Amino acid sequence: MTKSSLQPVVVGAGPAGVRAAQTLVSYGVRPVVVDEAPRAGGQIYRQPPSNFKRPAQTLYGFEATRAMAVHSTFDTLTNQIDYRPDSLVWNAQSGLLDVLHGPTQTTHRLPYQQLIVATGATDRVLPIPGWTLPGVYTLGGAQVALKFQGCAIGHQVVFMGTGPLLYLVAYQYAKAGVNVAAVLDTAKLSDQLSAMPALLTQPAVLLKGMYYVAWLRAQGVVLHSGVRPLHVLGQTRVQAVVWHDGKKELTLACDAIGFGYALRSETQLADLLGCHFAFDPLQRAHLPERDGAGRASVAGIYLAGDGAGIMGADAAEWAGELAALALLTDNGVAVDSARAQVLEQKLRQLQRFRTGLARAFPFPQNWAAQAPADLVVCRCENITAGELRRTAQTSGADELNRLKALTRVGMGRCQGRVCGVAAAEILAQATGQSVEQVGRLRGQAPIKPIPIHLVHASAPGVNA
Amino acid sequence: MNNKPSQPLLHRVAESDRATVPFTLDGQPASALVGDTLLTAILTQCGQLRRNEFSNEPRAGFCMMGACQDCWVETASGERLRACSTLIEPGMALCTGGPSA
Numbered sequence: 001m002t003k004s005s006l007q008p009v010v011v012g013a014g015p016a017g018v019r020a021a022q023t024l025v026s027y028g029v030r031p032v033v034v035d036e037a038p039r040a041g042g043q044i045y046r047q048p049p050s051n052f053k054r055p056a057q058t059l060y061g062f063e064a065t066r067a068m069a070v071h072s073t074f075d076t077l078t079n080q081i082d083y084r085p086d087s088l089v090w091n092a093q094s095g096l097l098d099v100l101h102g103p104t105q106t107t108h109r110l111p112y113q114q115l116i117v118a119t120g121a122t123d124r125v126l127p128i129p130g131w132t133l134p135g136v137y138t139l140g141g142a143q144v145a146l147k148f149q150g151c152a153i154g155h156q157v158v159f160m161g162t163g164p165l166l167y168l169v170a171y172q173y174a175k176a177g178v179n180v181a182a183v184l185d186t187a188k189l190s191d192q193l194s195a196m197p198a199l200l201t202q203p204a205v206l207l208k209g210m211y212y213v214a215w216l217r218a219q220g221v222v223l224h225s226g227v228r229p230l231h232v233l234g235q236t237r238v239q240a241v242v243w244h245d246g247k248k249e250l251t252l253a254c255d256a257i258g259f260g261y262a263l264r265s266e267t268q269l270a271d272l273l274g275c276h277f278a279f280d281p282l283q284r285a286h287l288p289e290r291d292g293a294g295r296a297s298v299a300g301i302y303l304a305g306d307g308a309g310i311m312g313a314d315a316a317e318w319a320g321e322l323a324a325l326a327l328l329t330d331n332g333v334a335v336d337s338a339r340a341q342v343l344e345q346k347l348r349q350l351q352r353f354r355t356g357l358a359r360a361f362p363f364p365q366n367w368a369a370q371a372p373a374d375l376v377v378c379r380c381e382n383i384t385a386g387e388l389r390r391t392a393q394t395s396g397a398d399e400l401n402r403l404k405a406l407t408r409v410g411m412g413r414c415q416g417r418v419c420g421v422a423a424a425e426i427l428a429q430a431t432g433q434s435v436e437q438v439g440r441l442r443g444q445a446p447i448k449p450i451p452i453h454l455v456h457a458s459a460p461g462v463n464a
Numbered sequence: 465m466n467n468k469p470s471q472p473l474l475h476r477v478a479e480s481d482r483a484t485v486p487f488t489l490d491g492q493p494a495s496a497l498v499g500d501t502l503l504t505a506i507l508t509q510c511g512q513l514r515r516n517e518f519s520n521e522p523r524a525g526f527c528m529m530g531a532c533q534d535c536w537v538e539t540a541s542g543e544r545l546r547a548c549s550t551l552i553e554p555g556m557a558l559c560t561g562g563p564s565a
Contacts, residue, residue: 049499
Protein backbone atom coordinates (compact mmCIF):
# COMPACT_ATOMS: atom_id res chain seq x y z
CA MET A 1 0.00 0.00 0.00
CA THR A 2 1.30 3.46 -0.84
CA LYS A 3 0.98 6.49 1.40
CA SER A 4 -1.38 8.21 -1.00
CA SER A 5 -3.85 5.35 -0.74
CA LEU A 6 -4.02 5.69 3.03
CA GLN A 7 -7.24 7.32 4.21
CA PRO A 8 -6.87 7.66 7.95
CA VAL A 9 -9.38 9.50 10.10
CA VAL A 10 -8.53 10.83 13.56
CA VAL A 11 -11.49 11.37 15.89
CA GLY A 12 -10.72 13.99 18.52
CA ALA A 13 -8.31 16.93 18.55
CA GLY A 14 -7.08 16.81 22.12
CA PRO A 15 -3.45 16.02 22.95
CA ALA A 16 -3.71 12.46 21.55
CA GLY A 17 -5.49 13.40 18.32
CA VAL A 18 -3.20 16.36 17.61
CA ARG A 19 -0.01 14.28 18.02
CA ALA A 20 -1.51 11.48 15.94
CA ALA A 21 -2.32 13.92 13.12
CA GLN A 22 1.10 15.54 13.34
CA THR A 23 2.81 12.15 13.07
CA LEU A 24 0.76 11.09 10.04
CA VAL A 25 1.54 14.40 8.33
CA SER A 26 5.24 14.01 9.07
CA TYR A 27 5.16 10.77 7.02
CA GLY A 28 3.42 12.44 4.10
CA VAL A 29 -0.09 11.24 4.92
CA ARG A 30 -3.07 13.63 4.95
CA PRO A 31 -5.54 12.57 7.65
CA VAL A 32 -9.08 13.77 8.22
CA VAL A 33 -9.36 15.16 11.76
CA VAL A 34 -12.90 15.26 13.13
CA ASP A 35 -13.47 17.12 16.39
CA GLU A 36 -16.64 18.02 18.23
CA ALA A 37 -15.16 21.28 19.53
CA PRO A 38 -14.78 24.47 17.49
CA ARG A 39 -11.06 24.69 18.32
CA ALA A 40 -8.39 22.05 18.95
CA GLY A 41 -7.02 21.23 22.39
CA GLY A 42 -9.49 18.77 23.86
CA GLN A 43 -10.81 19.41 27.35
CA ILE A 44 -7.50 19.80 29.18
CA TYR A 45 -6.09 22.26 26.67
CA ARG A 46 -9.46 23.67 25.64
CA GLN A 47 -9.13 27.06 23.96
CA PRO A 48 -11.54 29.89 24.72
CA PRO A 49 -13.37 31.60 21.85
CA SER A 50 -10.94 33.54 19.64
CA ASN A 51 -11.88 36.99 20.98
CA PHE A 52 -10.82 36.10 24.54
CA LYS A 53 -7.54 37.62 25.69
CA ARG A 54 -6.16 35.88 28.77
CA PRO A 55 -2.63 34.57 28.16
CA ALA A 56 -1.89 30.83 28.16
CA GLN A 57 -0.10 31.22 31.51
CA THR A 58 -3.36 32.34 33.10
CA LEU A 59 -5.46 29.68 31.38
CA TYR A 60 -3.22 26.65 31.78
CA GLY A 61 -0.81 27.50 34.62
CA PHE A 62 2.04 24.99 34.85
CA GLU A 63 0.71 23.30 31.70
CA ALA A 64 0.93 26.48 29.60
CA THR A 65 4.01 25.36 27.66
CA ARG A 66 2.47 22.01 26.81
CA ALA A 67 -0.88 23.56 25.92
CA MET A 68 0.73 26.11 23.62
CA ALA A 69 2.85 23.39 22.00
CA VAL A 70 -0.25 21.31 21.24
CA HIS A 71 -2.13 24.35 19.90
CA SER A 72 0.72 25.67 17.78
CA THR A 73 1.47 22.18 16.43
CA PHE A 74 -2.10 21.89 15.31
CA ASP A 75 -2.08 25.37 13.79
CA THR A 76 0.89 24.40 11.60
CA LEU A 77 -0.99 21.33 10.36
CA THR A 78 -4.15 22.98 9.10
CA ASN A 79 -3.05 23.08 5.45
CA GLN A 80 -1.84 19.48 5.56
CA ILE A 81 -4.91 17.84 7.05
CA ASP A 82 -8.62 17.80 6.32
CA TYR A 83 -9.81 19.44 9.55
CA ARG A 84 -13.49 19.17 10.48
CA PRO A 85 -14.19 21.14 13.67
CA ASP A 86 -17.69 21.39 15.23
CA SER A 87 -18.23 17.84 14.01
CA LEU A 88 -19.64 15.02 16.11
CA VAL A 89 -19.10 11.40 15.08
CA TRP A 90 -22.45 10.00 16.20
CA ASN A 91 -22.28 6.58 14.60
CA ALA A 92 -19.49 4.29 13.49
CA GLN A 93 -19.34 1.07 11.53
CA SER A 94 -16.75 -0.74 9.51
CA GLY A 95 -15.24 1.75 7.09
CA LEU A 96 -17.83 4.45 7.68
CA LEU A 97 -18.53 7.22 10.18
CA ASP A 98 -21.66 9.35 10.46
CA VAL A 99 -20.71 12.93 11.25
CA LEU A 100 -23.00 15.75 12.38
CA HIS A 101 -21.80 19.26 11.60
CA GLY A 102 -23.14 21.38 14.46
CA PRO A 103 -23.44 24.85 12.92
CA THR A 104 -25.31 23.67 9.81
CA GLN A 105 -27.09 20.76 11.53
CA THR A 106 -26.28 18.52 8.60
CA THR A 107 -24.94 15.01 8.73
CA HIS A 108 -22.73 13.25 6.24
CA ARG A 109 -20.95 9.94 5.86
CA LEU A 110 -17.20 9.86 6.13
CA PRO A 111 -15.39 6.78 4.84
CA TYR A 112 -12.14 5.64 6.44
CA GLN A 113 -9.63 2.88 5.97
CA GLN A 114 -7.81 3.42 9.24
CA LEU A 115 -9.21 5.09 12.30
CA ILE A 116 -7.52 6.60 15.34
CA VAL A 117 -10.04 7.01 18.14
CA ALA A 118 -8.98 9.72 20.60
CA THR A 119 -12.27 10.60 22.25
CA GLY A 120 -11.05 11.66 25.69
CA ALA A 121 -12.80 11.47 29.02
CA THR A 122 -15.35 13.10 31.29
CA ASP A 123 -15.67 13.33 35.06
CA ARG A 124 -16.53 10.16 36.94
CA VAL A 125 -19.54 11.00 39.05
CA LEU A 126 -21.00 9.38 42.16
CA PRO A 127 -24.18 11.27 43.02
CA ILE A 128 -25.48 12.38 46.40
CA PRO A 129 -28.94 13.75 47.19
CA GLY A 130 -29.25 17.30 45.90
CA TRP A 131 -26.72 16.88 43.09
CA THR A 132 -29.27 17.90 40.46
CA LEU A 133 -29.71 21.38 41.99
CA PRO A 134 -28.60 24.37 39.91
CA GLY A 135 -25.12 25.29 41.11
CA VAL A 136 -23.77 21.74 41.28
CA TYR A 137 -21.29 20.98 38.48
CA THR A 138 -18.62 18.46 37.75
CA LEU A 139 -15.03 19.44 38.58
CA GLY A 140 -14.30 19.48 34.87
CA GLY A 141 -17.39 21.61 34.30
CA ALA A 142 -16.30 24.11 36.94
CA GLN A 143 -12.95 24.28 35.18
CA VAL A 144 -14.54 24.75 31.74
CA ALA A 145 -16.63 27.67 33.07
CA LEU A 146 -13.47 29.40 34.22
CA LYS A 147 -11.12 28.49 31.38
CA PHE A 148 -13.51 28.68 28.44
CA GLN A 149 -15.86 31.44 29.60
CA GLY A 150 -14.06 33.43 32.31
CA CYS A 151 -16.89 32.63 34.73
CA ALA A 152 -17.05 31.16 38.23
CA ILE A 153 -19.85 28.75 39.17
CA GLY A 154 -20.49 30.64 42.43
CA HIS A 155 -19.20 33.08 45.03
CA GLN A 156 -18.58 30.55 47.79
CA VAL A 157 -17.61 27.31 46.14
CA VAL A 158 -17.01 23.88 47.65
CA PHE A 159 -14.95 21.34 45.71
CA MET A 160 -15.61 17.74 46.60
CA GLY A 161 -14.85 14.14 45.65
CA THR A 162 -11.36 12.95 44.96
CA GLY A 163 -8.64 12.88 42.33
CA PRO A 164 -5.92 15.22 41.09
CA LEU A 165 -8.47 17.52 39.47
CA LEU A 166 -10.00 18.28 42.88
CA TYR A 167 -7.02 20.32 44.04
CA LEU A 168 -6.17 21.71 40.62
CA VAL A 169 -9.62 23.23 40.08
CA ALA A 170 -9.76 24.55 43.66
CA TYR A 171 -6.37 26.18 43.06
CA GLN A 172 -7.50 27.69 39.76
CA TYR A 173 -10.64 29.12 41.34
CA ALA A 174 -8.80 30.58 44.32
CA LYS A 175 -6.19 32.02 41.94
CA ALA A 176 -9.01 33.68 39.98
CA GLY A 177 -10.16 35.40 43.16
CA VAL A 178 -13.12 33.17 43.95
CA ASN A 179 -13.79 32.24 47.57
CA VAL A 180 -13.18 28.50 47.87
CA ALA A 181 -15.23 27.63 50.95
CA ALA A 182 -13.68 24.18 51.36
CA VAL A 183 -12.06 21.25 49.58
CA LEU A 184 -13.59 17.96 50.71
CA ASP A 185 -11.58 14.88 49.74
CA THR A 186 -12.98 11.39 50.24
CA ALA A 187 -9.41 10.06 50.24
CA LYS A 188 -7.55 9.85 53.52
CA LEU A 189 -4.13 11.32 54.16
CA SER A 190 -2.94 7.77 54.80
CA ASP A 191 -3.99 6.87 51.22
CA GLN A 192 -1.77 9.61 49.90
CA LEU A 193 1.14 8.63 52.11
CA SER A 194 0.99 4.99 51.11
CA ALA A 195 0.94 6.06 47.46
CA MET A 196 4.11 8.13 47.80
CA PRO A 197 6.64 5.57 46.51
CA ALA A 198 4.64 5.06 43.31
CA LEU A 199 3.94 8.77 42.90
CA LEU A 200 7.65 9.54 43.25
CA THR A 201 8.22 7.83 39.91
CA GLN A 202 6.94 11.09 38.34
CA PRO A 203 8.45 13.64 40.74
CA ALA A 204 7.57 16.72 38.66
CA VAL A 205 3.88 15.78 38.50
CA LEU A 206 3.85 14.94 42.20
CA LEU A 207 5.47 18.28 43.04
CA LYS A 208 2.79 20.17 41.12
CA GLY A 209 0.07 18.37 43.04
CA MET A 210 1.78 19.07 46.36
CA TYR A 211 2.20 22.69 45.37
CA TYR A 212 -1.55 23.13 44.77
CA VAL A 213 -2.36 21.67 48.18
CA ALA A 214 0.30 23.74 49.96
CA TRP A 215 -0.78 26.92 48.18
CA LEU A 216 -4.43 26.37 49.08
CA ARG A 217 -3.48 25.74 52.70
CA ALA A 218 -1.33 28.87 52.76
CA GLN A 219 -4.29 30.89 51.49
CA GLY A 220 -6.33 29.61 54.40
CA VAL A 221 -8.58 27.36 52.31
CA VAL A 222 -10.17 24.69 54.48
CA LEU A 223 -9.03 21.21 53.36
CA HIS A 224 -10.71 18.12 54.75
CA SER A 225 -9.75 14.56 53.88
CA GLY A 226 -11.42 11.26 54.66
CA VAL A 227 -14.88 12.79 54.27
CA ARG A 228 -18.12 11.14 53.17
CA PRO A 229 -20.31 13.58 51.21
CA LEU A 230 -23.92 13.23 52.40
CA HIS A 231 -26.15 15.72 50.58
CA VAL A 232 -26.53 19.11 49.00
CA LEU A 233 -29.11 21.39 50.60
CA GLY A 234 -31.30 23.86 48.72
CA GLN A 235 -34.72 24.33 47.13
CA THR A 236 -34.03 25.80 43.71
CA ARG A 237 -30.26 26.15 44.02
CA VAL A 238 -27.34 25.15 46.21
CA GLN A 239 -27.40 26.57 49.73
CA ALA A 240 -25.13 24.23 51.68
CA VAL A 241 -23.34 20.91 51.65
CA VAL A 242 -23.41 18.26 54.37
CA TRP A 243 -20.72 15.65 54.91
CA HIS A 244 -19.51 13.20 57.52
CA ASP A 245 -15.95 13.48 58.74
CA GLY A 246 -15.79 10.04 60.37
CA LYS A 247 -17.05 11.30 63.71
CA LYS A 248 -19.89 13.70 63.02
CA GLU A 249 -21.99 15.43 60.40
CA LEU A 250 -20.87 18.86 59.30
CA THR A 251 -22.74 21.51 57.30
CA LEU A 252 -21.19 24.35 55.34
CA ALA A 253 -23.02 27.15 53.56
CA CYS A 254 -22.02 27.57 49.92
CA ASP A 255 -23.66 28.61 46.65
CA ALA A 256 -21.93 26.22 44.27
CA ILE A 257 -20.27 22.82 44.27
CA GLY A 258 -17.81 21.22 41.88
CA PHE A 259 -17.43 17.48 42.36
CA GLY A 260 -16.11 14.33 40.76
CA TYR A 261 -14.09 11.18 41.38
CA ALA A 262 -11.31 11.23 38.78
CA LEU A 263 -12.24 10.54 35.16
CA ARG A 264 -13.99 7.96 32.98
CA SER A 265 -13.19 7.13 29.36
CA GLU A 266 -15.48 7.92 26.44
CA THR A 267 -15.59 4.46 24.85
CA GLN A 268 -18.78 4.53 22.78
CA LEU A 269 -17.11 4.64 19.36
CA ALA A 270 -14.75 1.78 20.18
CA ASP A 271 -17.83 -0.13 21.26
CA LEU A 272 -19.83 0.60 18.09
CA LEU A 273 -16.80 -0.50 16.07
CA GLY A 274 -16.91 -3.90 17.73
CA CYS A 275 -13.70 -3.62 19.72
CA HIS A 276 -13.23 -6.19 22.49
CA PHE A 277 -13.44 -4.80 25.99
CA ALA A 278 -11.83 -6.08 29.17
CA PHE A 279 -12.26 -5.09 32.80
CA ASP A 280 -9.48 -2.95 34.25
CA PRO A 281 -9.51 -3.30 38.06
CA LEU A 282 -7.34 -0.20 38.53
CA GLN A 283 -9.82 2.01 36.69
CA ARG A 284 -12.79 -0.08 37.84
CA ALA A 285 -14.11 0.04 34.29
CA HIS A 286 -14.49 -2.04 31.16
CA LEU A 287 -12.10 -0.61 28.58
CA PRO A 288 -11.37 -1.41 24.95
CA GLU A 289 -8.39 -3.73 24.63
CA ARG A 290 -5.29 -2.41 22.91
CA ASP A 291 -1.73 -3.53 22.46
CA GLY A 292 1.24 -1.51 23.65
CA ALA A 293 1.09 0.66 20.54
CA GLY A 294 -2.67 1.29 20.64
CA ARG A 295 -3.98 -1.34 18.18
CA ALA A 296 -7.55 -2.31 19.04
CA SER A 297 -8.88 -5.84 18.56
CA VAL A 298 -10.41 -4.76 15.23
CA ALA A 299 -7.94 -4.38 12.34
CA GLY A 300 -7.46 -0.78 11.27
CA ILE A 301 -8.72 0.70 14.55
CA TYR A 302 -6.25 2.41 16.91
CA LEU A 303 -6.99 3.82 20.36
CA ALA A 304 -5.10 6.69 21.97
CA GLY A 305 -5.43 8.95 24.97
CA ASP A 306 -7.85 8.98 27.88
CA GLY A 307 -10.68 7.60 25.71
CA ALA A 308 -9.14 4.15 26.02
CA GLY A 309 -8.14 4.35 29.68
CA ILE A 310 -7.16 7.26 31.90
CA MET A 311 -3.43 7.98 31.63
CA GLY A 312 -3.37 11.78 31.56
CA ALA A 313 -2.49 14.43 29.00
CA ASP A 314 1.23 13.77 28.66
CA ALA A 315 0.59 10.08 28.04
CA ALA A 316 -2.12 11.04 25.55
CA GLU A 317 0.43 12.90 23.45
CA TRP A 318 2.76 9.88 23.45
CA ALA A 319 -0.06 7.45 22.75
CA GLY A 320 -1.35 9.57 19.86
CA GLU A 321 2.05 9.61 18.22
CA LEU A 322 2.54 5.91 18.89
CA ALA A 323 -0.85 4.94 17.46
CA ALA A 324 -0.06 6.86 14.29
CA LEU A 325 3.29 5.08 13.99
CA ALA A 326 1.53 1.72 14.44
CA LEU A 327 -1.01 2.67 11.76
CA LEU A 328 1.78 3.57 9.36
CA THR A 329 3.75 0.42 10.16
CA ASP A 330 0.70 -1.77 9.57
CA ASN A 331 0.37 -0.23 6.12
CA GLY A 332 3.92 -0.84 5.07
CA VAL A 333 5.35 2.59 5.79
CA ALA A 334 8.86 2.45 7.24
CA VAL A 335 8.76 4.45 10.48
CA ASP A 336 11.29 5.43 13.11
CA SER A 337 11.00 2.24 15.15
CA ALA A 338 13.42 3.49 17.80
CA ARG A 339 11.04 6.37 18.47
CA ALA A 340 8.14 3.96 18.74
CA GLN A 341 10.07 1.92 21.30
CA VAL A 342 10.85 5.03 23.35
CA LEU A 343 7.17 5.99 23.39
CA GLU A 344 6.05 2.50 24.40
CA GLN A 345 8.58 2.53 27.19
CA LYS A 346 7.46 5.95 28.44
CA LEU A 347 3.87 4.74 28.56
CA ARG A 348 4.86 1.56 30.39
CA GLN A 349 6.85 3.56 32.93
CA LEU A 350 3.82 5.72 33.65
CA GLN A 351 1.83 2.68 34.79
CA ARG A 352 3.41 2.67 38.24
CA PHE A 353 2.50 6.33 38.70
CA ARG A 354 -1.11 5.72 37.61
CA THR A 355 -1.31 2.90 40.16
CA GLY A 356 -0.08 5.39 42.74
CA LEU A 357 -2.75 7.90 41.78
CA ALA A 358 -5.46 5.28 42.13
CA ARG A 359 -4.14 4.52 45.61
CA ALA A 360 -3.79 8.19 46.59
CA PHE A 361 -7.33 8.99 45.46
CA PRO A 362 -9.16 5.69 45.86
CA PHE A 363 -12.62 5.05 44.49
CA PRO A 364 -15.07 5.11 47.43
CA GLN A 365 -16.02 1.46 47.20
CA ASN A 366 -18.77 1.68 49.82
CA TRP A 367 -20.63 4.43 47.94
CA ALA A 368 -23.40 2.13 46.64
CA ALA A 369 -24.10 0.56 50.03
CA GLN A 370 -24.60 4.01 51.52
CA ALA A 371 -26.65 5.54 48.69
CA PRO A 372 -30.13 6.33 50.05
CA ALA A 373 -33.17 4.88 48.28
CA ASP A 374 -34.47 8.29 47.17
CA LEU A 375 -31.15 9.29 45.60
CA VAL A 376 -31.61 10.26 41.94
CA VAL A 377 -29.01 8.21 40.05
CA CYS A 378 -30.15 9.08 36.52
CA ARG A 379 -30.48 12.84 36.24
CA CYS A 380 -31.92 12.61 32.72
CA GLU A 381 -35.02 10.67 33.76
CA ASN A 382 -35.01 10.92 37.55
CA ILE A 383 -34.48 7.22 38.30
CA THR A 384 -33.60 6.54 41.91
CA ALA A 385 -31.21 4.14 43.62
CA GLY A 386 -34.21 2.50 45.31
CA GLU A 387 -35.88 1.86 41.96
CA LEU A 388 -32.72 0.29 40.60
CA ARG A 389 -32.31 -1.97 43.63
CA ARG A 390 -35.98 -2.94 43.64
CA THR A 391 -35.90 -3.80 39.95
CA ALA A 392 -32.73 -5.84 40.35
CA GLN A 393 -34.23 -7.77 43.23
CA THR A 394 -37.71 -8.36 41.81
CA SER A 395 -36.76 -9.07 38.21
CA GLY A 396 -33.52 -10.90 38.82
CA ALA A 397 -31.72 -8.55 36.45
CA ASP A 398 -28.05 -9.08 37.20
CA GLU A 399 -26.54 -7.39 34.15
CA LEU A 400 -26.39 -3.68 33.46
CA ASN A 401 -28.07 -3.67 30.03
CA ARG A 402 -30.94 -5.74 31.43
CA LEU A 403 -31.35 -3.18 34.22
CA LYS A 404 -31.27 -0.45 31.56
CA ALA A 405 -34.04 -2.15 29.59
CA LEU A 406 -36.20 -2.45 32.68
CA THR A 407 -35.62 0.93 34.33
CA ARG A 408 -34.30 3.13 31.48
CA VAL A 409 -31.16 3.97 33.52
CA GLY A 410 -28.48 4.84 30.97
CA MET A 411 -31.12 5.25 28.26
CA GLY A 412 -31.70 8.99 28.66
CA ARG A 413 -30.03 11.77 26.73
CA CYS A 414 -26.61 11.30 28.34
CA GLN A 415 -26.57 7.61 27.31
CA GLY A 416 -25.11 6.65 30.66
CA ARG A 417 -22.14 9.03 30.52
CA VAL A 418 -23.17 10.50 33.88
CA CYS A 419 -25.11 7.68 35.55
CA GLY A 420 -23.38 4.60 34.13
CA VAL A 421 -20.70 4.27 36.78
CA ALA A 422 -23.18 4.80 39.63
CA ALA A 423 -25.76 2.42 38.15
CA ALA A 424 -23.15 -0.34 37.82
CA GLU A 425 -22.10 0.18 41.45
CA ILE A 426 -25.72 0.04 42.66
CA LEU A 427 -26.47 -3.10 40.63
CA ALA A 428 -23.31 -4.84 41.81
CA GLN A 429 -24.09 -4.03 45.43
CA ALA A 430 -27.76 -5.01 45.15
CA THR A 431 -27.00 -8.37 43.55
CA GLY A 432 -23.88 -9.24 45.50
CA GLN A 433 -21.70 -9.24 42.41
CA SER A 434 -18.54 -7.42 41.44
CA VAL A 435 -18.64 -4.37 39.17
CA GLU A 436 -16.85 -6.49 36.62
CA GLN A 437 -19.64 -9.06 36.67
CA VAL A 438 -22.50 -6.64 36.07
CA GLY A 439 -20.90 -5.61 32.78
CA ARG A 440 -20.99 -2.31 30.97
CA LEU A 441 -23.61 -0.26 29.16
CA ARG A 442 -23.42 -1.04 25.45
CA GLY A 443 -22.91 1.95 23.18
CA GLN A 444 -25.84 2.87 20.96
CA ALA A 445 -26.06 5.15 17.95
CA PRO A 446 -26.59 8.04 17.96
CA ILE A 447 -24.05 8.33 20.77
CA LYS A 448 -25.26 11.86 21.46
CA PRO A 449 -28.63 13.46 20.66
CA ILE A 450 -29.04 14.53 17.04
CA PRO A 451 -32.12 15.90 15.26
CA ILE A 452 -34.41 12.98 14.51
CA HIS A 453 -34.98 13.88 10.84
CA LEU A 454 -31.23 13.56 10.27
CA VAL A 455 -31.17 10.03 11.59
CA HIS A 456 -33.85 8.94 9.17
CA ALA A 457 -32.40 10.88 6.26
CA SER A 458 -28.87 9.64 6.61
CA ALA A 459 -28.67 6.32 8.28
CA PRO A 460 -31.25 3.71 7.39
CA GLY A 461 -31.15 0.92 9.88
CA VAL A 462 -30.32 3.13 12.84
CA ASN A 463 -33.03 3.06 15.43
CA ALA A 464 -33.12 6.38 17.21
CA MET B 465 -24.87 34.86 49.00
CA ASN B 466 -27.44 34.86 46.23
CA ASN B 467 -30.10 32.33 47.04
CA LYS B 468 -33.07 33.87 45.28
CA PRO B 469 -34.01 31.81 42.23
CA SER B 470 -33.92 34.88 40.01
CA GLN B 471 -30.33 35.65 40.97
CA PRO B 472 -27.60 34.75 38.49
CA LEU B 473 -25.79 31.47 39.05
CA LEU B 474 -22.54 32.30 37.26
CA HIS B 475 -20.49 35.46 37.55
CA ARG B 476 -17.69 36.76 35.39
CA VAL B 477 -14.20 36.86 36.87
CA ALA B 478 -12.32 37.68 33.65
CA GLU B 479 -12.72 38.57 29.97
CA SER B 480 -15.57 41.01 30.55
CA ASP B 481 -14.32 43.66 28.08
CA ARG B 482 -16.01 42.11 25.06
CA ALA B 483 -18.64 43.56 22.74
CA THR B 484 -22.23 43.00 23.82
CA VAL B 485 -24.81 40.79 22.10
CA PRO B 486 -28.52 41.62 22.49
CA PHE B 487 -30.92 38.71 22.92
CA THR B 488 -34.14 37.98 24.76
CA LEU B 489 -34.50 35.78 27.81
CA ASP B 490 -38.04 34.57 28.53
CA GLY B 491 -39.31 37.46 26.43
CA GLN B 492 -37.32 40.14 28.23
CA PRO B 493 -34.47 42.06 26.59
CA ALA B 494 -31.07 40.85 27.79
CA SER B 495 -27.45 41.32 26.96
CA ALA B 496 -24.56 38.87 26.68
CA LEU B 497 -20.96 39.17 25.45
CA VAL B 498 -19.51 37.96 22.16
CA GLY B 499 -18.10 34.48 22.76
CA ASP B 500 -20.56 33.59 25.52
CA THR B 501 -22.18 30.20 25.30
CA LEU B 502 -25.95 30.18 25.73
CA LEU B 503 -25.27 28.68 29.15
CA THR B 504 -23.10 31.64 30.15
CA ALA B 505 -25.48 34.16 28.58
CA ILE B 506 -28.43 32.79 30.56
CA LEU B 507 -26.82 31.85 33.88
CA THR B 508 -25.09 35.23 34.28
CA GLN B 509 -28.65 36.63 34.34
CA CYS B 510 -30.73 34.01 36.15
CA GLY B 511 -30.60 30.75 38.05
CA GLN B 512 -31.79 28.07 35.63
CA LEU B 513 -31.63 26.95 32.01
CA ARG B 514 -34.58 24.62 31.84
CA ARG B 515 -36.83 22.31 33.78
CA ASN B 516 -36.31 18.58 33.90
CA GLU B 517 -39.06 16.76 31.96
CA PHE B 518 -39.50 14.15 34.69
CA SER B 519 -39.22 16.11 37.95
CA ASN B 520 -40.15 19.57 36.62
CA GLU B 521 -37.33 20.91 38.76
CA PRO B 522 -34.94 23.60 37.56
CA ARG B 523 -31.68 22.56 35.95
CA ALA B 524 -28.62 24.59 35.05
CA GLY B 525 -26.34 22.18 33.20
CA PHE B 526 -23.79 19.92 34.82
CA CYS B 527 -20.74 18.88 32.79
CA MET B 528 -20.27 21.99 30.59
CA MET B 529 -18.57 19.82 27.96
CA GLY B 530 -21.32 18.33 25.87
CA ALA B 531 -21.55 15.00 27.69
CA CYS B 532 -24.44 15.18 30.17
CA GLN B 533 -27.05 16.76 27.85
CA ASP B 534 -28.62 18.53 30.84
CA CYS B 535 -28.39 22.02 29.36
CA TRP B 536 -30.62 21.83 26.28
CA VAL B 537 -32.63 25.07 26.10
CA GLU B 538 -35.57 26.00 23.94
CA THR B 539 -35.88 28.99 21.70
CA ALA B 540 -39.15 30.89 21.36
CA SER B 541 -39.69 29.12 18.03
CA GLY B 542 -39.33 25.69 19.62
CA GLU B 543 -35.80 24.88 18.45
CA ARG B 544 -33.65 23.04 20.99
CA LEU B 545 -30.01 24.00 21.50
CA ARG B 546 -27.29 22.56 23.74
CA ALA B 547 -26.42 25.59 25.85
CA CYS B 548 -22.86 24.67 26.86
CA SER B 549 -21.63 24.29 23.28
CA THR B 550 -23.67 26.84 21.34
CA LEU B 551 -22.47 30.43 21.16
CA ILE B 552 -24.94 33.30 21.61
CA GLU B 553 -25.98 35.22 18.50
CA PRO B 554 -27.73 38.59 18.27
CA GLY B 555 -31.49 38.37 18.44
CA MET B 556 -31.73 34.85 19.84
CA ALA B 557 -34.93 34.33 21.84
CA LEU B 558 -34.18 31.87 24.64
CA CYS B 559 -36.57 30.32 27.15
CA THR B 560 -35.75 28.78 30.52
CA GLY B 561 -38.89 26.76 31.09
CA GLY B 562 -40.86 29.21 33.21
CA PRO B 563 -40.26 30.94 36.51
CA SER B 564 -38.53 29.05 39.25
CA ALA B 565 -40.85 27.57 41.82
